[in-house]
Structures are given as structure tokens and as C-alpha cells.
Amino acid sequence: MLRDGTDDLTSTELERYRRQMMLAGFGLEAQRRLKASTALVCGIGGLGGTAALYLAVAGIGKLVFAHYGDLTISNLNRQILMTHDWIGRNRNACAKATIQRINPDVRVETVSERVSEANVDRMLDGAHAALDARPNFHERRVLNAACVSRGIPMIEAAMNGMEAYLTTFIAGKTPCLHCLYPEDPDWAELGFPVLGAVSGSLGCLMAIEAIKVLTGFGKPLLNRMLVYDTSDMTFRKMKIRRDPACPVCGGSR
Numbered sequence: 001m002l003r004d005g006t007d008d009l010t011s012t013e014l015e016r017y018r019r020q021m022m023l024a025g026f027g028l029e030a031q032r033r034l035k036a037s038t039a040l041v042c043g044i045g046g047l048g049g050t051a052a053l054y055l056a057v058a059g060i061g062k063l064v065f066a067h068y069g070d071l072t073i074s075n076l077n078r079q080i081l082m083t084h085d086w087i088g089r090n091r092n093a094c095a096k097a098t099i100q101r102i103n104p105d106v107r108v109e110t111v112s113e114r115v116s117e118a119n120v121d122r123m124l125d126g127a128h129a130a131l132d133a134r135p136n137f138h139e140r141r142v143l144n145a146a147c148v149s150r151g152i153p154m155i156e157a158a159m160n161g162m163e164a165y166l167t168t169f170i171a172g173k174t175p176c177l178h179c180l181y182p183e184d185p186d187w188a189e190l191g192f193p194v195l196g197a198v199s200g201s202l203g204c205l206m207a208i209e210a211i212k213v214l215t216g217f218g219k220p221l222l223n224r225m226l227v228y229d230t231s232d233m234t235f236r237k238m239k240i241r242r243d244p245a246c247p248v249c250g251g252s253r
Contacts, residue, residue, distance in 0.1 A: 009035065013105060017059050023217075030215040031059060037214040038062040040127040042115050042143055044095045046078025046196050047157060048133030050203025051210065053080060056099045058211055062107040063099065065092050066123050068114045078196035115139040120146040129213050130154045131206055132177075135192075137184040144169065144177035148249045153213045157206045161193045162231040164202040167240065168209055168220045175223070175242040176249040198230050 009017075009031060017031050037060055041048045044067040052063055071082050071091050081098040082091065092110035099108050113119055115134060120142050124130060130147055132154055134140050140156075147154040148171040156177060157166045169176050205226070212218040221237075228235040244250055 008032070010105075013059060016103075016105075020058065026215070026217050030217045033215045034059050034211065035061045037128045038064065038126050039210055039214070040064045040066060040123055040130040041133065042066045042123070042130065042139065043133030043135065044081070044091050045075065045133065045135070046080075046194060046199030047159065047203045047206065048131060049079060049081045049095060050200045051131050051133065051157075051206040052095065052099065053102070054204055054207035055210060056103045056106045058207070059103075060106060060211075060214070062109070062126075064109045064111065064123065064127065065095055066111045066113065066115055067092050067095075068112055078194055078199045080200065115142050117142055121150075124150060124152060127152055129210055131210055132156045133158075133203075133206070137181070140177060145248050147171070148176050155206055155209050155213065157202050159194070159199050159202050162195065162198055163227070163229045164198060165225055165227045166202060166205050166209060166221060167225040168213060168222055170222065171249055173222060175240050176246060178248040179243040179246045180225075180240060182243075182246075195230075201230070 021027055021031050039055055039060055041052045041063060044052065044065050052065065055063060069091055071086050071089055071094055073087055076084060081095040086094045090112060092112050096108040096110055099106060111123055115123065124146055130143060130152055132140055132143055144154060151171050154169045156169055168174065209220055212220045223240055225238045225240050227238060242249065
């Protein structure tokens with residue numbers, strides 16, 4: 001069933017997305033569901049920016065960018081939505097301009113704030129999925145709790161150096177972030193190394209996971225976590241379990 005308010009695909013959109021609609025099990029209905037979807041992307045860096053780009057070119061209907069801060073030269077080893085001459089400009093504004101040049105059919109809204117208890121419900125209003133790409137655990141935990149409370153799927157991804165992980169949380173069906181990390185890891189917001197290609201690879205996988213969640217296509221990483229190390233190209237999937245006593249999701253069914 002299509003979400004309320006969905007317009008049908010235009011002739012331009014049918015041609016733009018023709019090759020992905022050839023995927024077995026995807027087709028026109030999945031494309032319509034994607035167009036009817038809104039995703040909140042928290043963090044427009046090498047990870048969230050890449051995910052946003054591939055959601056846009058796949059034909060998502062609306063993106064909401066939540067990010068605080070301006071573009072710096074040290075961001076540019078992993079930024080694919082921004083250019084050197086934009087240093088000092090608001091990162092949300094830069095990302096929005098790039099996305100709308102690439103695919104003008106995608107609506108983009110921006111919230112130039114850090115994720116907090118005071119604004120997270122506003123950020124999530126109307127969202128069908130949230131992508132968690134924030135570089136600190138406080139904002140990740142705030143988003144996690146709000147997604148659990150509202151029953152919104154959260155695609156969770158993080159990288160450090162050459163390593164990365166990815167999973168999807170759905171309240172009542174999977175663990176939540178607090179189940180996996182009841183205490184904050186030793187992870188400084190601006191103190192971990194980043195190779196742009198690693199964050200870009202994870203951003204692509206994050207977009208794929210979001211597309212699966214939003215359209216019903218394929219099998220999302222539910223109760224499983226993809227962990228990989230690009231230094232030797234080791235990939236593995238781990239089973240993850242809910243904590244029935246979790247103070248965040250323990251009451252979800």
C-alpha cells in the first residue's frame with residue numbers, strides 16, 4: 001500500500017530510475033514507496049553525506065538534514081557534497097544545494113542544530129526512517145530513544161579508522177543502541193581517524209539498508225550487525241540480541 005499523499009512517478013522519474021526498477025523484487029511499487037518516504041539524516045559528513053546522496057539519486061521523496069556547523073578544510077578528505085570554495089559555509093546549505101542540483105525532484109529540509117532532547121521529536125516529525133551518522137554517543141542515544149518511542153526504524157552506522165559497523169534497529173523487533181552499548185565507548189568526537197573511502201563505503205551500505213527498510217525490498221540487517229575491516233577486507237555478520245531489561249527499549253513489543 002502506498003503512503004498517503006503519494007503522487008505517481010513522472011515520465012522523467014520513470015526514466016531516471018528505470019535501471020533500478022529492473023531489479024527482481026523492486027519494480028514500480030517499491031519505487032513509488034521510496035518516493036513517498038522521508039528520511040532524517042543526522043550528520044552530514046563523510047558517512048551521512050554519502051548516504052544522503054545515494055538516497056537522493058535512488059528517488060527518495062524527502063530528506064531532512066540535521067547537522068550543526070560550517071565546512072572546514074579538514075572535512076574535505078571525506079566530503080562528496082561540498083567543494084573547496086565552500087569552506088566556511090553552512091554544511092547543511094551546501095549539502096542541500098548539491099542534492100537539489102543532482103536530483104531536483106527530491107525535497108530537502110535542513111535543521112542546523114545538534115540532536116537534543118529538545119528538538120529530536122521535531123526532527124523526526126513525518127520521518128519514516130532515521131539514519132544515525134553523528135560523531136558522538138550523546139546525540140546517538142537521544143535519537144535512539146526517540147526512534148524507539150515513536151516506532152521509527154533507525155539505521156545505525158559508525159566507522160573508526162579502517163573499521164566500520166552497520167545494523168538496523170526497530171523497536172519491538174531488534175535490540176536498540178542502548179542494548180548494544182549500555183556505556184559510552186571510548187570515542188572522542190573529533191579524535192578518531194577517518195579515511196574518506198571507508199566512510200564513503202559505509203555510507204553507500206547505509207543508503208542500501210535505508211532503501212530496503214523504506215520499500216520492503218530485500219532483507220535488512222535485523223538482529224544482525226555487519227562488521228568489516230577494510231585494512232584486510234574482512235567482512236562478517238554478528239548476531240545481536242535485545243536486553244529485556246534495557247531501560248530504553250525493554251518495554252517495546
